[in-house]
Amino acid sequence: MDCERAEEEILESFAEGRLRESGGDLELHLASCEKCRTFLEAQRMLDLRLSAAISAPSLSPAFRASLAERLQHEAVPVWPEFLPDAAHVAGCLCATALCAWVLPFAGASVWIAGLAFTVVTYLLQAAVQGSLEIWGQDP
């Protein structure tokens, strides 16, 4: 075992909370390497100082259940994803039908203008939604 690997195992042991059983390779290396023993002792001192300085907050017994309940509520979307698109198309169809009935133009030209308006505004809505989703993502 070389010093680099020994240091990695020493650091991993602090993350796991104990020295890992590595078949004695680390112990053999530590017995013969002053540099790695010094590194291990420095890490132990740092771990002790950090443990003394930083204490974990105490959580109430109901915390875990409350957190699980909140996560479950946040995971289920309230509205289906297609709802804005469906509302947009339905609104445009209603508005176009109303215009074809009320306006003094030929019905076909109103329906063509309504279809064009629906497509253009749908694309605009999709662009705005996409930019909002990108903006709302974590960096």
Ligand SMILES: [Zn+2]
């Ligand atoms: Zn070493």
